[in-house]
Amino acid sequence: MIPSYYEFINPVKIVSGTNAVDNIPHELDQLGAKRPMVITDQGVVMAGLLKYVEDAIEDSIATIGAVYDKTPPDSSLEVVREIAALYRSRNCDSFIAIGGGSAMDTAKGVNIIITENSDDLMQFIGADRLKNRLQPLIAIPTTAGTGSEVTLVAVVSDTANNVKMPFTSSHLLPNVAIIDPRMTLTLPPRLTAATAMDAMTHAIESYYGTQKNPMSDAYAFAAIKILRENIVNAVKNGKDAGTRLAVANAATMAGIAFSNSMVGLVHSLGHATGGICHVPHGVAMSIFLPFGMEYNLEKAGDHIGELLLPLGGSELYAATPKAGRAESAIKIIRKLQTDLYHLCELPMTLKDAGVPRNKLEQIAQATMDDGALTYNPEVVTQADALRILKLAYE
Amino acid sequence: MMKKTISFEKRIKKIIVKIVMFVLGKAIQSASRWDSIVRHEVARWPDNLTFALDVLPWGPRMAMKKQKGRLKYLGDGPKEVDLLISFKNIECAFLVFAGLMGTEQGAAERRTIVKGNLAVALSLIRIMNLMVVYLYPKFWSQRLVKRVPRLSLKQHALRVYIILIGIPTGI
Numbered sequence A: 001m002i003p004s005y006y007e008f009i010n011p012v013k014i015v016s017g018t019n020a021v022d023n024i025p026h027e028l029d030q031l032g033a034k035r036p037m038v039i040t041d042q043g044v045v046m047a048g049l050l051k052y053v054e055d056a057i058e059d060s061i062a063t064i065g066a067v068y069d070k071t072p073p074d075s076s077l078e079v080v081r082e083i084a085a086l087y088r089s090r091n092c093d094s095f096i097a098i099g100g101g102s103a104m105d106t107a108k109g110v111n112i113i114i115t116e117n118s119d120d121l122m123q124f125i126g127a128d129r130l131k132n133r134l135q136p137l138i139a140i141p142t143t144a145g146t147g148s149e150v151t152l153v154a155v156v157s158d159t160a161n162n163v164k165m166p167f168t169s170s171h172l173l174p175n176v177a178i179i180d181p182r183m184t185l186t187l188p189p190r191l192t193a194a195t196a197m198d199a200m201t202h203a204i205e206s207y208y209g210t211q212k213n214p215m216s217d218a219y220a221f222a223a224i225k226i227l228r229e230n231i232v233n234a235v236k237n238g239k240d241a242g243t244r245l246a247v248a249n250a251a252t253m254a255g256i257a258f259s260n261s262m263v264g265l266v267h268s269l270g271h272a273t274g275g276i277c278h279v280p281h282g283v284a285m286s287i288f289l290p291f292g293m294e295y296n297l298e299k300a301g302d303h304i305g306e307l308l309l310p311l312g313g314s315e316l317y318a319a320t321p322k323a324g325r326a327e328s329a330i331k332i333i334r335k336l337q338t339d340l341y342h343l344c345e346l347p348m349t350l351k352d353a354g355v356p357r358n359k360l361e362q363i364a365q366a367t368m369d370d371g372a373l374t375y376n377p378e379v380v381t382q383a384d385a386l387r388i389l390k391l392a393y394e
Numbered sequence B: 001m002m003k004k005t006i007s008f009e010k011r012i013k014k015i016i017v018k019i020v021m022f023v024l025g026k027a028i029q030s031a032s033r034w035d036s037i038v039r040h041e042v043a044r045w046p047d048n049l050t051f052a053l054d055v056l057p058w059g060p061r062m063a064m065k066k067q068k069g070r071l072k073y074l075g076d077g078p079k080e081v082d083l084l085i086s087f088k089n090i091e092c093a094f095l096v097f098a099g100l101m102g103t104e105q106g107a108a109e110r111r112t113i114v115k116g117n118l119a120v121a122l123s124l125i126r127i128m129n130l131m132v133v134y135l136y137p138k139f140w141s142q143r144l145v146k147r148v149p150r151l152s153l154k155q156h157a158l159r160v161y162i163i164l165i166g167i168p169t170g171i
């Protein structure tokens, strides 16, 4: 059914394929940029990925104006200010963000204060506060999961007050997303599994969430099929460039889906668990996903049931009566969970993920403060959240 | 900015939204005194927090403030508030305030813009959903909220109290 009203935006140019990074000079030229600043992290540098970008730009009229390679896992206000000062002093005119969500979010944060010519990022917190077109931003994801290369949100931590500040604006969408299989080839198995399950969760939650629409559905549906066909192989044979490219593409598609149809309960639980017990986001997604689907069976069972087609293939879908499809889809996710556990010990329970049982109450309370709950089909009370946390514990 | 001539229909809708805002404000004010669920929600808000609901670009608008653990209806209230939920236009505000669309459905359809404390916004949505359950009959409220909770005897009494005394007096 077509919703009576919805909105959808995705102006990001996707440049995907073998050696796609080598096209950066052309993309910079198209954006009118000559002195990009590279924002990345130590992981990317150590894996030798920065080199690909440097090599590509070396042979062009553009020059890298500055490199910031110490982005922390959670970007913070101080880091954003520090990078902005560097950007100004080196007269840069654009950004290239290489990394996971943090490098891209940091670049978006710096871009805000550079464009608004202010040092106070706080005044732009929230939704739709930016009125000016930002400096060009090229995003190169290296984790195949967060989807930040196609999302209009940036999250920057205010470490002094221990809060995560969200910024959302269509201006925060990068201009170009470059998906080059070389950039994810070195991702270790467990991280590969965790980030891919994050992408899977983006696609699934956006497909049954209250904001779902025909455009986001198309991206979500296609992403789930590609992920289902490639996750296990990406974990087993990390060096297979074709598989890596497939997973990275699916992660980007899932990003487009959830940027336009918000995720729900699984993410709320994951954000709360991550905030309190520092469980990596993808690990939390993998643990909570089947529970989130189960919890929404009554309200969104039909939509979840439709997912049996991309998750289980056409034969299983055709052989399963409509009433059993949603349950069957959840079973496949549980099976995937077990497979990933055996392959790379991706935790299946909160206990395995190192969450102390006495933190569950606190996590349940924090879950209630997470915005994604609004878009979950079924209402969630603190008691409901606690019940799910206990189920997911062991 | 110069005000433009606005159609009769839109003016009527603005008046209706303003009236519902008054009713909602007084109902929440009263509930924050007597209702344990609302009290529990508000207890977690920062003291002296102010919030407003408004309609872009010129209103109507309602604001409330947390004072001594309770919420007080302020009418239009101060210009600067800690949490501002703005409806993009009067047509979508009318849908929600006239009880034709749930608050969360409105948010899902991106008919509102939230500025400020997001955790309080979620808490406020839960309070507004409870008010929907109190103020509308069940056959109607079940179209507006995801789940209509079973009301206790005490809540049924409270519901009658809010409608008969809470809204007119704010007590």
Ligand SMILES: [Fe+2]
Binding pocket: A146, A198, A199, A201, A202, A267, A281, A285
């Ligand atoms: Fe996620």
